[in-house]
Amino acid sequence: MTRWQLVLLGMFGLCGLGITNPDRVAYEIYATQQISNLAKDECSRAPAGLGSLLQEPCRAAIAAYNPQIRQLLAATTTRQNWILFSIYRSDISIPVVNFDAHVESIGILNNFFTYKAP
DSSP states (O other): OOHHHHHHHHHHHHHHHHHTOOOHHHHHHHHHHHHHHHHHHHHHTOOTTTHHHHHHHHHHHHHHHHHHHHHHHHHHEEEEEOSSOEEEEEEEEEGGGTEEEEEEEEEETTEEEEEEOO
């Protein structure tokens, strides 16, 4: 390949990454599921003895709170768009189950990868 062909191939590759940078709505859907799972895991860590009695009501409360989780994410998430990828930072609190989290994810190639979570 000639040098110009390599340059063109590189430019098309970078454009492809830019096109596959997922948007904020896709992040909110992804993060709602991730936050719900983290909060449900927290329900499993209830104190010994009472834990088994509290797990199901805790999980039910989180499931019922899912629409509000997405609204909270929409309000508390910041996005840094670097064209080829985006970095999302969210601070969320679910008062129903006393859950607080700071989550950071990267969006690239139409996928999200969480690299910081409780």
